[in-house]
Amino acid sequence: MDLRQISYFVALYEEGSVTRAAERVHVVQPALSMQIAKLERELGQILFDRQPRAVVPTVAGRALHRLVRPILDDVAAAHAAMARLSTAVSGRVTAGVLSSLTMSVVPGVLLRFAEAHPDVELSLADGTTSSFIAAVGDGSIDLAVINRPERPLGLVVEPLFGEEMVLVGGRDAALPVPLPLRPRDLARLDLLLPSARNGLRSALDLRLRAEGVTLSPKLELDLVPAIAEVVGRSALFTILPAIAVSRQLAEGSLRAYRIGEPRLVRQLAIVHRRDRPLSTAATAFVATLTEEFAAATLGLGDRITVGP
Numbered sequence: 001m002d003l004r005q006i007s008y009f010v011a012l013y014e015e016g017s018v019t020r021a022a023e024r025v026h027v028v029q030p031a032l033s034m035q036i037a038k039l040e041r042e043l044g045q046i047l048f049d050r051q052p053r054a055v056v057p058t059v060a061g062r063a064l065h066r067l068v069r070p071i072l073d074d075v076a077a078a079h080a081a082m083a084r085l086s087t088a089v090s091g092r093v094t095a096g097v098l099s100s101l102t103m104s105v106v107p108g109v110l111l112r113f114a115e116a117h118p119d120v121e122l123s124l125a126d127g128t129t130s131s132f133i134a135a136v137g138d139g140s141i142d143l144a145v146i147n148r149p150e151r152p153l154g155l156v157v158e159p160l161f162g163e164e165m166v167l168v169g170g171r172d173a174a175l176p177v178p179l180p181l182r183p184r185d186l187a188r189l190d191l192l193l194p195s196a197r198n199g200l201r202s203a204l205d206l207r208l209r210a211e212g213v214t215l216s217p218k219l220e221l222d223l224v225p226a227i228a229e230v231v232g233r234s235a236l237f238t239i240l241p242a243i244a245v246s247r248q249l250a251e252g253s254l255r256a257y258r259i260g261e262p263r264l265v266r267q268l269a270i271v272h273r274r275d276r277p278l279s280t281a282a283t284a285f286v287a288t289l290t291e292e293f294a295a296a297t298l299g300l301g302d303r304i305t306v307g308p
Helices: 003-015 018-025 029-043 059-084 106-116 129-137 183-188 199-209 224-232 242-251 280-297
Strands: 048-050 055-057 091-098 120-127 143-147 156-170 237-241 254-258 265-272
Touching (some): 003 018, 018 029, 091 280, 106 120, 106 280, 120 280, 129 143, 129 199, 129 265, 156 242, 156 280, 199 237, 224 237, 224 242, 224 254, 237 242, 242 254
Parallel strands (some): 091 143
Antiparallel strands (some): 156 237
């Protein structure tokens, strides 16, 4: 058994399809099938049940996966460690970043990163958690900042930081519920929220369901800048990460109200493929993003209303 056979086996096990597994390891299908058959002969075990539309691991296949998956992880970690020994940071990084961050910290990240790492080509995309998971999975982008998933993804998930979610209204909008604001009070407000297909809304609904609260917004809109604009010009309220409207809070065009204690926080994470560890350049980008986020949140809490 060699490392190539292990990587082919793990790809087939995790993809459940010879076609997808071959694409993942960048070989033609016959070559992958030949190596799997050779591995089965060597081990004296049938590792997969070949069905018309899929391959299903046998008991032996599941046992082997538990044994060899850590080997690939260790090899990937070794490659990443060796890459970090290089003092020159160069290459290309493609990343997906949620819109709440693109509106707030990303401009500063771009300026700092370009100055510190002029030999790195950085490409950022705005999108949703679901679209980023798919793009990381198929290799379209190297990494993404997403809402921390509640279920296994088959990707490496590294916790990043939390964003406090607050009630946001226009500067002159009268709040029709008393302060301090409780989660159940939100159901009494006229709300403009992202739609249910948006990861931000999913994270919000998940946390409020734990409090026995279900929201029925008057309007739904998935463009965070447009949400902030409409709320600032109407009597509607919204629920967004405070960082997403930090500029408007500083200008005074919007007001923010804390929702309950403990605070309502959505957790973000970095995701990337197991077989594509973060490069030195990508690691530097994540570090810059984290530092800019920490700087942007300094003093932000002073602009959030807690009580009367």
